[in-house]
Amino acid sequence: MGHISGKQCPMVLIIRLLLQLSSAVSAELTRSMSVNYSPQSIHDLEEYGSAKVNVTVQFPQAEFEADKIENYMLNVNSFHPETATADYNEHLKSEQFRLNGQFYETETVITINGNLLGKTAMRVRLVPASWNETSSFPLTNQESLKEAMKSEKSLLDVWVVRSAESRRLTVYFVISVVVLISMANVMMGCELDIDSVIATLKKPVAPAIGLFAQFIIMPLLSYLIAYAIFMPRGLYSMALGLFVTGCSPGGGASNFWTLLLDGNLNLSVTMTFISTICSLVMMPAWLYFLGHPFLQGFNSDAVIKVPYGKIASNLITLIVPLLVGIAIKKWKPEWAAKARKVMRPFVIFVMIFVVIFGSLTNLYMFRMLTGPALIGGLALPWCGFMFGCFTALLTKRKPEDVTAIAVETGIQNTGIAILLLKASFGQPDADIGSLIPVIVAAFTPGPLLLGAAVHLTFKWMRNRRQKSTDADSIEKQAVELIDASKLTEQQKLSLPNNPYESLLDTSTTTMN
Numbered sequence: 123m124g125h126i127s128g129k130q131c132p133m134v135l136i137i138r139l140l141l142q143l144s145s146a147v148s149a150e151l152t153r154s155m156s157v158n159y160s161p162q163s164i165h166d167l168e169e170y171g172s173a174k175v176n177v178t179v180q181f182p183q184a185e186f187e188a189d190k191i192e193n194y195m196l197n198v199n200s201f202h203p204e205t206a207t208a209d210y211n212e213h214l215k216s217e218q219f220r221l222n223g224q225f226y227e228t229e230t231v232i233t234i235n236g237n238l239l240g241k242t243a244m245r246v247r248l249v250p251a252s253w254n255e256t257s258s259f260p261l262t263n264q265e266s267l268k269e270a271m272k273s274e275k276s277l278l279d280v281w282v283v284r285s286a287e288s289r290r291l292t293v294y295f296v297i298s299v300v301v302l303i304s305m306a307n308v309m310m311g312c313e314l315d316i317d318s319v320i321a322t323l324k325k326p327v328a329p330a331i332g333l334f335a336q337f338i339i340m341p342l343l344s345y346l347i348a349y350a351i352f353m354p355r356g357l358y359s360m361a362l363g364l365f366v367t368g369c370s371p372g373g374g375a376s377n378f379w380t381l382l383l384d385g386n387l388n389l390s391v392t393m394t395f396i397s398t399i400c401s402l403v404m405m406p407a408w409l410y411f412l413g414h415p416f417l418q419g420f421n422s423d424a425v426i427k428v429p430y431g432k433i434a435s436n437l438i439t440l441i442v443p444l445l446v447g448i449a450i451k452k453w454k455p456e457w458a459a460k461a462r463k464v465m466r467p468f469v470i471f472v473m474i475f476v477v478i479f480g481s482l483t484n485l486y487m488f489r490m491l492t493g494p495a496l497i498g499g500l501a502l503p504w505c506g507f508m509f510g511c512f513t514a515l516l517t518k519r520k521p522e523d524v525t526a527i528a529v530e531t532g533i534q535n536t537g538i539a540i541l542l543l544k545a546s547f548g549q550p551d552a553d554i555g556s557l558i559p560v561i562v563a564a565f566t567p568g569p570l571l572l573g574a575a576v577h578l579t580f581k582w583m584r585n586r587r588q589k590s591t592d593a594d595s596i597e598k599q600a601v602e603l604i605d606a607s608k609l610t611e612q613q614k615l616s617l618p619n620n621p622y623e624s625l626l627d628t629s630t631t632t633m634n
Contacts, residue, residue: 155179155180155181155248156179156180157177157178157179157180157246158177158178158180159175159176159177159178159278160175160176160178161175162278162279163278163279163280163281164234164278164279164280164281165279165281165283166281166283166549167206167234167236167280167281167282167283168236168282168283168284168285168286169236169237169238169239169282169283169284169285169288169486170236170237170285171235171236172233172234172235172236173233173234173236174231174232174233174234175231175232175233175234175278176229176230176231177196177229177230177231177232177246178227178228178229179196179214179227179228179229179230179246179248180222180225180226180227181219181225181226181227182224182225182226183221183224183225183226186219186226191216191250192215192216193213193214193215193216193250194213194214194215194216194248194249194250195213195214195248195249195250196210196212196214196230196232196246196247196248196249197246197247197248197249198210198232198244198245198246198247199244199245199247200242200243200244200280201242201243201245201356202240202241202242202356203237203242204237204238204240205236205237205238205239205240205241205242205280205282206234206235206236206237206240206242206244206280206282207234207235207237208232208233208234208235208244209232209233209235210230210232210233212230214228214230214248232244232246234278234280236280236282237282238282238486238489238490239282239283239284239486239489239490239550239553239554240281240282240359240490240550240554241279241280241281241282241356241358241359241550241554242280242282242356243277243278243279243280244277244278244280245277245278246278281549281550282550283549283550283553284486284549284550284553288484288486289549289553291483291484292483292484292544292553294483295479295480295483295484295544296540296541296544296545298475298479299476299480299537299540299541300439300541302472302475302537303472303537303538303541304439304443305443305468306468306469306472306537307398307441307443307444307447308443308444308446308447308450308461309447309461309462309464309465309468309469310377310391310394310395310444310447310465311443311444311445311446311447311448311449311450311451312447312448312450312451312457312458312461312462312465313377313391313447313458313461313462313465314391314395314447314448314451315388315391316448316451316452318388318391318392319388319391319392319395321388322388322389322392323392327517328386328389328519328523328526328527329389329392329393329396331513331514331517331519331527332389332393332396332397332510332526332527332530332531333393333396333397333400334513335506335509335510335513335514335527335530335531336371336372336393336397336530336531337369337397337400337401337404337408339506339509339510339513339531340368340369340502340506340531340534341365341368341369341404341408341412343368343502343505343506343509344364344365344367344368344369344502345365345368345412347364347368347498347501347502347505348360348361348362348364348365348416348498349361349415351494351497351498351501352364352494352498353415353416355494357494357495357554358415358416358417358418358551359416359550359551359553359554359555360494360495360498360554360555360557360558361415361416362413362416362417362543362547362551362555363539363543363554363555363556363557363558363559364498364499364502364555364558364562365408365409365412365413365416366405366409366539366542366543366555366559367502367534367536367539367558367559367562368502368534369401369404369405369408369409370401370405370534370535370536370538370539370542370559371394371397371398371400371401371534371535371538372393372394372397372398372530372531372533372534372535373394373533373534373535373536373537375469375470375473375533375566376390376393376394376529376530376533377390377391377394377469378469378470379529379533379570379574380525380526380529380530382574383525383529383570383573383574383577384522384525384577384581385522385523385524385525385526385529386520386522386523386525386526387526389522389523389526389527390526390529390530393526393527393530394530395444397530398441398444398535399441399444401538402434402438402441405542406434417547417551447461472537473563476536476537476540476560476563477560477563477564480540480556480560484553484556484557484560486553487556487557487560490554490557491557491561495557495558495561496561498558498561499557499558499560499561499562499564499565500561500565502534502562503532503533503534503562503565503566503569504532504565504568504569506531506532506533506534507528507529507531507532507569507570508528509531510527510528510529510530510531510532511524511527511528513527513531514527514528529570532566532569532570533566533570534559534562534566536559536560536562536563536566539559539562540556540559540560543555543556543559544556
């Protein structure tokens with residue numbers, strides 16, 4: 123029951139003793155009772171809506187008769203009260219329990235209120251009515267989430283989804299993202315120089331390093347971040363969003379940043395093309411091998427299957443425009459030339475559109491911007507840049523290759539991640555998970571802008587120093603030329619190796 127020591131007020135000691143006794147009795151009741159729900163889970167509760175649940179409580183006959191408790195109270199807890207809570211204020215009398223075989227059982231009804239998009243679970247405990255009605259058993263203080271899930275089999279799984287009107291706005295957003303990404307991929311196809319791609323592939327070491335970083339390092343990195351930040355808190359949908367983002371191919375914006383940072387543009391374009399094609403196989407493969415822990419609820423039976431068919435079909439719809447762009451460049455080069463002029467501004471527009479319009483049509487995201495979500499969304503691209511850079515340096519690549527590989531690794535195609543989440547997975551996983559790629563897209567430019575500022579500053583200083591050196595060299599040559607023109611022919615011949623002969627010849631040639 124705990125150790126009581128120290129000099130304290132006798133009344134305080136008595137109150138503490140009574141509370142511990144009451145806790146021990148209630149804990150004993152919890153161990154012996156069983157709870158059943160009808161329905162067994164709620165996976166379609168809308169925000170600000172409510173649902174009724176029938177609760178059946180059973181006690182072994184011998185224990186119930188031995189306890190001799192006249193009045194009981196149900197204590198209902200939520201793992202995430204911000205997501206959903208339960209209303210129940212009634213007392214249960216021992217007369218309400220009826221003998222059914224070897225068990226005493228009774229039925230009651232609780233009301234589940236949806237508060238915020240997300241997943242949670244309800245756990246019911248039966249306590250003596252003498253327990254303070256305003257008290258509860260906080261789940262986070264009594265035991266960890268993981269231990270509670272292991273020890274409790276009678277959890278009510280509750281998923282809160284967005285309203286029908288809000289989901290309709292999401293459909294419009296998804297359609298617009300599909301159109302924009304398809305257009306961007308057509309332009310990317312027009313941008314591709316197949317000869318340069320083939321030339322780059324003939325020396326496949328750099329593309330192989332980039333592919334390794336893109337589809338080995340990034341998925342594993344996103345998996346570890348998801349497990350470290352989201353899983354211990356029961357944020358399975360956010361973990362799914364981060365993992366899908368980590369498995370996505372490189373984004374088209376990587377070509378723009380590589381160009382800005384004076385990296386190997388041909389390598390960057392080749393890596394983007396290869397990763398987009400390979401994503402057709404790699405994304406479903408990674409979700410098959412490591413995605414299952416993120417597709418669950420608090421109840422072990424609430425597991426979602428990975429929609430491999432939908433993922434593959436959606437990826438095909440994104441890769442086909444890329445092939446269309448390649449065909450346009452081959453058969454209609456004048457069209458491709460016009461497309462290349464607007465390629466980079468259009469990619470920037472798509473990035474801004476995904477972040478701004480996506481946030482406006484999904485305002486729930488602002489209510490879910492918690493510390494873990496921000497940290498996870500920030501860690502993925504920044505760690506991607508770092509690990510991509512280290513991988514390229516360890517393999518002794520040229521500086522321009524290092525830049526291309528680092529940028530390509532850290533920049534994920536968040537548009538594809540959002541599209542796959544929205545179009546392929548059920549709710550609320552799709553809506554909650556989509557928050558993460560939006561955060562990733564928002565945080566990705568940070569280190570790149572800093573790197574670009576440092577790079578351009580050093581480049582400007584280097585050019586300025588070079589111009590100053592060139593000016594000094596020209597001035598020195600001019601002085602030497604003037605001095606040489608004042609010498610007599612005898613003096614010039616007496617000089618070793620005739621150092622001014624070339625200068626005078628240059629001067630004569632220039633004047634002629």
